[in-house]
Amino acid sequence: MTNITQNDITTALQDQVKQAISSNTPLSIQAGNSKRFYGHSIDENTNAKPLDLSSHTGIINYDPTELCATVQAGTKLSELEALLAQNNQILAFEPPHYPSGTNNQDTATIGGAIATGIAGPRRAYTGSVRDAILGVKMINGTGEIANFGGEVMKNVAGYDLSRMMVRSQGTLGVILSVSVRVIPQPEQNMTLAFDASQTEALSYFQELRKTNLPITATAWLNDQGLIRVSASEQVLKSCKSKIKGDEITNGGDFWQGLRDHTHEFFNKNRPLWRFSLPPASSSVIPLDDAQLLEWDGAQRWVHSNTPANIIQDIAKPHNGYATLFNSNSRIETHNNLSNMDIFPALEPALLTLHQSLKSQMDPQGIFNPNRIYRGL
Amino acid sequence: MTIEAATRNKLIFQLAEVLPENFLLTTKEELRPYECDGLAAYKRLPVAVALPDSIEQVQQIVKICSQLQVPVVARGAGTGLSAGALPHEGGIVLGLSRFNKIVSIDSENLTAVVQPGVRNLAISEAASPYGLYYAPDPSSQLACSIGGNVAENSGGVHSLKYGQTVHNVMQVKIVTIDGELITLGSETLDTPGYDLLALITGSEGMLGIIVEIVVKLLPKAESVKVLMASFDSIEDAGHAVAAIIADGIIPAGLELMDKAAIHAAEDFVHANYPLDVAAILLCELDGDDIQLAEQVEKVDTLLKEKKAVAVEIADSPEEQARLWAGRKAAFSAAGRISADYYCMDGTIPRKQIAYVLKRITELSEKYGLRVVNVFHAGDGNLHPLILYDAGIEGELETTEKFGGDILELCVEVGGTITGEHGVGYEKIDQMCVQFNDAELTQFFAVKRAFDADSLLNPGKAIPTLHRCAELGGMHVHNGELPHPELPRF
Incomplete structure (x- = not known):
């Protein structure tokens, strides 16, 4: 179903990346912008140019008996899921769409779902985003197109770079297309x-x-x-x-x-924190704010004005961590917090490894700089 | 690349300072058992073998090697089939066999903390009293180590439903080439930062030394059924596989054997397989009783619709063991009917099964060599065994060519050169068929981020750009597979 137009778009994207590399201009990779709130704003301290994948769309290959769909990154989740549904299949990780705007527009794309790695209610039972990844095609830090993984269920040739793209939030390369494993839809x-x-x-x-x-x-x-x-x-x-x-x-x-997050619980004008705890954690998080638990308690949501360091410290003794998941409400009402880290701090040796990997994969530092951590 | 005498002396002297006497092997006699792994066609003696029993010792060893620029090859149980643990003649083997403790089982979080030298099956045995087990089951699970499983991202018969190692590991502690101890992953369902846990899984000892692992445990299935369907053509069997998946059923295992494999296995273990059919399909289903009954009925109907000439349903564990026996003994059975065989590990899209098998038959005729086909049909992971006799001049070379053609065929139909055995030293040249220069360069960039001087298992898994030609395989001479006691899937 891919056609010349799509190839042209791929080439145009590649040209933009090459241009950005040669002019040392950061890129802010985007498509549906449904998860723009997640992480540090890229434009904050850089003159990043947008790299828009929203027209890089289409189903490249889908055969239900292969349990695999290969789609362009800008393809809307709603479109992919509708196609899968026709064949009684679903995405095992039930990705959130986070519709927004006055008309609750559903703009979420598969590329965004993969890059952020955010999964929905099913995650604790049928696997995560990275569990479902079979392959990616990407533009790398030297502007070349590279394929990792593939469409088959088992593949151990080379490092598993396709899985590592999940949750990297565009900081390691531009995801052009992905192959994801799908599962049968329960009756x-x-x-x-x-x-x-x-x-x-x-x-x-x-x-x-x-x-x-x-x-x-x-x-x-x-x-x-x-x-x-x-x-x-x-x-x-x-x-x-x-x-x-x-x-x-x-x-x-x-x-x-x-x-x-359209449930009324999420309709609060306070920072939304996400706690990730070991599944069997039986203790209740000591915050007065209302809590919503998912995944048997492994994922917990709290809207709270409690300072970030206190919230992070609450998670630690449980061998878990807290993330400032949605800072939109915060930016409006708590400007003084805007410089704090959204994701929990990494151990120094682990952070060094992250920086080393980033500089190897994105030597010019042009892909979504600082989106997850400063300096990545 | 060998080692200079002065460096060797320094190395041995410094290692001896941090290790007790019997933890460091340096004589030829002592080194001999470490000259190869499960792929005995490739052998090399290392400079020394270090067998530490603590993370601190691993850190000290790695620091010494890093400082002296000596390569380090990590080794678990040595059952790998791609020569991933083949020693470097200028380096040391870092054996993790003393890391053999199951540290703890958390029956609430459904995890186990294990040292890398723990045997795969030992985890399930230890978890069994809690009604739990560790799902990935490589055929060598009796002997292979969990550290090796993580390094290779091992699969098994049940990968189709329960995933490979990467889907069943929560956290790994590694020692980097600088001697740093780093934790990748966590006890939670996701971890901040890059998914380095996914990256280390299947990285074949090239990025770090795995020193501790937290694995996921699953509750045991309530009941199991095994169905065996016979077909008059291998195409029909292939279509049946697709039909089962299309109907929304993910069997725990779905295995296919062709006529040659059926005969070889039947002669060997007398599993009571039908001998007048072209293929059999073994389908294992599990779940709670009601769900299972529904699935068995559906699969039985589907198999018959797809021209199965007979379907046998095994209810009892004994009957199921009988049906599996032939499949599990298929490699050994091939060893009985041929002086040597050569095992491939390509994975292909399921819809290409019939086409690829047809092409393999044509290649078999072209090269004048017999092939036995046994494989994980559910996930398209082929294990064609090419039968040959290394005693006949030129036959090994012909076999290697034939094997190379099969792997290229797998890539051509959209598959991969290795589904579960790893690249190691064996398939390093076929990597050039699957990846282009930009992709290989990217792999090297990742390698540099972890190991700038390329001291961890150098010369494995990722070929340099100018290296591209020869083809390799799993060589078995006179049916003598290393670890002959282990079943091979």
């Missing part, structure tokens, strides 16, 4: 809800983790635990007797609201 979904304190819910989720029940999402908020189960009708029927809670009717909307 049906069912959502069960039960009343529980946070501690009770965490303990129950932990109990369920030791079973092989077809759970594909869990959440806790407002003293209510919610569990999504995905399987055939008959299996779901049997799950009703094995999992507590009553079936709710609007489960689909609820999980989509969590995925996209």
